Amino acid sequence: MKILLAPSERKTKGGESPPINKNSFKFFEIYEKRVEIIKKYDKFLQKTEDIKNFGDDKTSVFSRPTKKAILRYSGVAFEYLDYPTLDIDSQTYIDENVLIFSNLFGVISAKDLIPFYTLKQGAKPGFDIYKAHKEIFTPILDEINEKEIFIDLRAKFYEKIYKPKNAITFKFIKNSKVVSHFAKAYRGKLTRIIAINKPNSVEELLKINFPDIKVIEIIEKKGIKEIVSEVD
Structure with a gap:
């Protein structure tokens, strides 16, 4: 099982590892294509005055120090995941099974080494970077998804890069209303608890006791199982 996460706009700075190189990323076979995208962003960065995005x-970007992606991102979901306080086995589970959909770098693993960068969700650095990522990563992820179910905890926006065919998603309900912004916290909590329990199947996943999250319905449609959950 692989867990799909969205990135966060908030990030930690600095890093103790060298700048990006072929060993920084998962999916070595598409490294050169990934670099082409980063170079376009790098070039655009020199001329844009759009500080907000x-x-x-x-x-x-190629000169900046790097650190693990799971430690680089520091938004709400990553706060509630709280990777540094997990035991080594659970951290290793995260490193090997979490895929993050970076706006700049595309699909990366939690342990990939990335620099600090700014690229707001939806912003285009002179070209449609999401379309470029989709073309590169769809064949790779489809191959993985044929063998493994994805636990898709991303915001819907990141389906622009990839939409799985075999996945579990979660909808959070509170007081009969769908939770939107604070859903990020529940995604972080879920990822943490899944890493601790390390399920190997949907059946094992559903047996986990998720604090503050109660499964009330499972809706299946075209290979996607949506787990509707009531939250405190």
Whole structure:
């Protein structure tokens, strides 16, 4: 089982690892294509004045220090996941089974080494970066998805990059209303608890006791199981 997560706009700075190189990322076979996209962003960064969407750091992305993606992102979901406080086995589970859909780098694993960057959701650095990611990563993810079910905890926006055919999704309900913004916290909580329990099947996943989350219905449609859950 693989867990799909959205990135966060909030990120930690710095890093103790060297700048990006072929060993920084999962999916070595498409490294050059990934680099082509990053180079386009890098070039656009030098001329844009759009600080809101692209930040004010004009240094090359290729020159910046890196750290694990799971430690780089620091938004709500990642706060509730709280990776640093997990035991080693659970951290390893996250490293090996969580895929993050970066706006800039495309599909990366939790342990991939990435630099600090700014690219707001939906912003286009002179080209449709989401379409480019989709073309590169769809064949790779389809092959994985044929063998493994995906636990898709992303925001719907990231279906622009990839929409799985075999997946579990969660809908959070509170006081008869769908939870929207705070859903990020529940996605982080779910990821943490899944990492601790390490289920190997949907049946094992549904046997997990998720604090503050109660499964009330499972809706199946075209290979997607939507788990409707009531939250406190």
